Amino acid sequence: MSGLLAPADWAAIGLTLRLAMATTVLLLLVALPLAWWLAGSASRWRAPVAALVTLPLVLPPTVLGFYLLVLMGPDGPLGRLTQSLGWGLLSFTFTGLLIGSVVYSLPFAVQPLRDAFEAAGKRPLEVAQTLGATPLQAFVSVVLPLARPGLLTAAVLTFAHTIGEFGVVLMIGGSIPGRTQVVSTQIYGHVEGMDYAAAHTLAVMLLVFSFAVLLALSLLGRRRMRVLP
Amino acid sequence: MTGDLLSVSLRLSHGPAFALEADFQLPASGISVLFGASGSGKTTLLRAIAGLEPSAAGRVALGPRVWQDDAAGVRVPAWRRRIGYVFQEASLFEHLDVAGNIAYGLRWQRDDGAADSRDESRVGVDALVGLLGIGGLLRRRVDTLSGGERQRVAIARAMATRPALLLLDEPLSALDFARRDEIMDWLLKLRDGTGTPMLYVTHSLEELARLADRALVLSSGRAAACDAPEAALRQAGLGVVADRLDRLRQI
Numbered sequence: 030m031s032g033l034l035a036p037a038d039w040a041a042i043g044l045t046l047r048l049a050m051a052t053t054v055l056l057l058l059v060a061l062p063l064a065w066w067l068a069g070s071a072s073r074w075r076a077p078v079a080a081l082v083t084l085p086l087v088l089p090p091t092v093l094g095f096y097l098l099v100l101m102g103p104d105g106p107l108g109r110l111t112q113s114l115g116w117g118l119l120s121f122t123f124t125g126l127l128i129g130s131v132v133y134s135l136p137f138a139v140q141p142l143r144d145a146f147e148a149a150g151k152r153p154l155e156v157a158q159t160l161g162a163t164p165l166q167a168f169v170s171v172v173l174p175l176a177r178p179g180l181l182t183a184a185v186l187t188f189a190h191t192i193g194e195f196g197v198v199l200m201i202g203g204s205i206p207g208r209t210q211v212v213s214t215q216i217y218g219h220v221e222g223m224d225y226a227a228a229h230t231l232a233v234m235l236l237v238f239s240f241a242v243l244l245a246l247s248l249l250g251r252r253r254m255r256v257l258p
Numbered sequence: 259m260t261g262d263l264l265s266v267s268l269r270l271s272h273g274p275a276f277a278l279e280a281d282f283q284l285p286a287s288g289i290s291v292l293f294g295a296s297g298s299g300k301t302t303l304l305r306a307i308a309g310l311e312p313s314a315a316g317r318v319a320l321g322p323r324v325w326q327d328d329a330a331g332v333r334v335p336a337w338r339r340r341i342g343y344v345f346q347e348a349s350l351f352e353h354l355d356v357a358g359n360i361a362y363g364l365r366w367q368r369d370d371g372a373a374d375s376r377d378e379s380r381v382g383v384d385a386l387v388g389l390l391g392i393g394g395l396l397r398r399r400v401d402t403l404s405g406g407e408r409q410r411v412a413i414a415r416a417m418a419t420r421p422a423l424l425l426l427d428e429p430l431s432a433l434d435f436a437r438r439d440e441i442m443d444w445l446l447k448l449r450d451g452t453g454t455p456m457l458y459v460t461h462s463l464e465e466l467a468r469l470a471d472r473a474l475v476l477s478s479g480r481a482a483a484c485d486a487p488e489a490a491l492r493q494a495g496l497g498v499v500a501d502r503l504d505r506l507r508q509i
Contacts, residue, residue: 152349155310158336159343160363161419167337170362174353 033230040207041215041231048123048211049191052130056138056187057180059131064142065168069151086136094200097129101201121203126211129201130191137186145179146172182246189242193235262286262321264423264457266481268306270314278302278314280481286320286423286455288471289445291487293460299479300459301346304425307457308343309336320423337366342416342424342454346431348408350400356411357396360387363419383418389451390414390444406437410444417454424456430465442468463499467506 034042067079085093100107101119108118119125153175157167173180195213202209204218212231219228264284271277278299284290294300306314309325318326325334350359360383387393390410395403403411409429416424426445430438442465449456458469466473466487473487475494483493491500 152345152347153351155336156343156345156349156351157362158310159308159341160415161337161366161368162363163335163337163366166366171351171353175351177353 035227037206037210038215038227038231041210041212042234044123044207044209045192045211045213048126048130049188051127052134052191053184053187055127056131056134057184060135060138060142060183064139065146065172067139068143068146082139083136085133090133090194090196091200093133094129094197097125097132097197098200101125101128120201121205121209123208126198126202126209129197130194133194133197134187134190137190138183141179141182141186142176145176148179149175178249181249185242185246189239193239262455263319264290264307264455265317265319266303266307268303268314268316268318270302270306270311272302272313276302276479278306278479280476282474282481282484284457284472284474284484287453289449289456289458289469291458291460291466291470291473292476293466293470293473293487293490294476296461298476300461300476301427303476303481304343304427304457304459308341308425309334309339310343323422338368340419340422342419342421344409344412344416344424344426344429346428348405348412348432350403350408350411350415352400354400355396356392356398356400356403359400359411360396360414360418362415367419383414385451386414386417389447404437405433406440409433409437409441413444413448417448417452421454424454426456426458428460429458430460430462438465445469463503463506467503 063078063082067075067082098120099105101111102108103112103118108120111117111119119128149172153171154164154167157171158164162170193213194211195217198204198209198211199214199217202211202214204210204214210218212235216228216231216235219225219231262285264286265282267281269277269279276299280299280303292300292304302311302314305311307318307325314326315328316326317324317328323340324330324332325339326332351362354362364383387396390413392407392410392414395407395411400408400411409432413426413429430441433441445456445458446469448454458465460466470487472485473490474484475482475490475496477494477496482495483490485493488500488503491497491503
C-alpha cells in the first residue's frame with residue numbers, strides 16, 4: 030500500500046484524520062449545550078440561533094471560508110485578538126482549519142442531538158430531579174444516555190463531513206503540505222498536476238470510507254428500531 | 259405516625275386563562291387525596307409542591323422543613339426536597355433495567371443531617387421490592403414490563419430514597435380496570451408498611467373512596483375544602499358527588 034501512495038499523500042491522510050478527530054471532539058463539546066438549549070428554550074432568540082446554526086448547510090463553503098478568513102486575518106476581529114494574545118494569525122494553520130471545520134459541521138452535530146433531546150423530552154430530567162439529582166447530574170446520568178443514538182450519529186456525521194470538506198479548507202488553510210494539506214485538497218492538487226492515477230487512489234479511498242460510514246449509520250439505526258417484543 | 263403538617267399557600271397563573279390559588283394544611287400521614295375535575299389545577303399544584311413549577315409563589319412546608327417561603331427568600335430546589343414523585347406515565351429510565359431504575363435515586367442521597375430518627379423506621383429497598391411484588395422483575399428491561407408493572411417499579415423508585423412525602427399524580431390513569439384495582443391494593447399495603455405520607459392526585463371517585471384518609475377538593479383553581487372525603491365534597495358544593503361516593507363506599 031505504501032508504494033501506491035507518495036509520502037505527501039500519507040501526510041495528507043494523517044492530517045485529515047487528526048483534523049476530523051479534533052473537530053469531532055471539539056464540536057460535540059460545543060453542540061451539546063447548544064442543542065440542549067435549542068431543544069428546550071422558550072427564548073425569542075431560539076429561532077434566529079437555530080437558523081444561524083443551520084446556515085453552513087446551505088451556504089457555499091467558499092462563502093463560509095471567505096468570511097472566516099477575513100475574520101481570522103490581520104484586520105479581522107479574531108485576527109486582532111489572537112495577535113494581541115501573542116498567538117499570531119490562525120489563517121493557514123491547523124488551528125484555523127479546526128475552527129473552520131467546527132463551524133462548517135455545526136449543523137451536522139447540532140441537529141441529531143437536538144432531535145434526540147426533543148424526543149426524550151423534559152420528563153426524564155424532572156424525574157431525576159425528584160430523585161435527588163441536580164440538573165447537571167440528571168443531564169449526565171439520564172439525558173445523555175437516552176440521547177446516545179443521537180450522540181453517535183452526531184459524532185459519525187461530523188467526522189465524515191470533516192473528512193470530506195474542501196472549500197472551507199482551501200479558503201482558510203490553502204494547501205500547505207504537512208500543515209494544511211488534507212486529502213481533498215491533495216486530490217485537487219493531483220488533478221491540477223494531471224496526476225490522475227494518484228488522484229484516483231485517494232478519491233477511491235474517500236468514496237469507500239464515506240459509503241462505509243453511511244452504511245454503518247443506517248445499520249445502527251435499524252438495530253435501534255428492533256425493540257424486544 | 260408523625261404529627262407534622264403539610265402546609266401550602268401558593269399562587270400561580272399561566273396567563274389569564276388559568277390561575278391557581280391554594281391555601282391548606284394537611285396532617286402528613288396516610289393518604290391525602292387531592293380531588294378535582296380535569297383542568298382544575300391538581301397536577302400543577304402537585305408539581306408546585308415538588309418544586310417543579312418555578313412560577314409558583316408562596317409558601318410550602320412539611321413540618322419543620324420549609325421548602326419554599328418567598329417572603330423569606332427561601333426556595334429549596336426539587337432535588338433537595340426529599341420528595342418522591344410518581345408521574346402519570348411511569349416515565350422509567352429506558353437505559354436502565356428495573357433494578358437500576360429503583361436504585362437510581364440512591365446514588366444522589368446526601369447525608370446532610372436532615373435524616374431524622376423517623377427515617378430509620380422506614381423500610382429499605384429490599385422490603386420495598388417485596389411490598390410491591392416486583393422481586394421477579396429486577397433484571398428485566400423496562401420496555402418488557404406491562405403497564406401495571408411499570409407503575410409499581412416507578413413507585414418503588416420514588417420510595418427507595420425514603421422520601422418525607424410521596425406525591426402521586428394520577429398514577430392509575432394509564433392502566434386498565436383490573437390493574438387499577440391491583441395497584442390500589444399495593445398502595446394501601448405501602449401506606450401501612452412504610453408510614454410514608456402520600457399526597458395523591460385523582461379525578462376518580464373510585465380511587466377517592468378506596469384510598470383517601472382525607473380529601474382536599476380543588477375546583478376551578480382553588481383548594482376548596484379539606485376534611486373527611488364526603489364532608490370535603492359537600493363543603494366544595496359537590497353534594498351530588500358526595501352522595502355517589504357514599505353509595506360507592508357501601509358496595
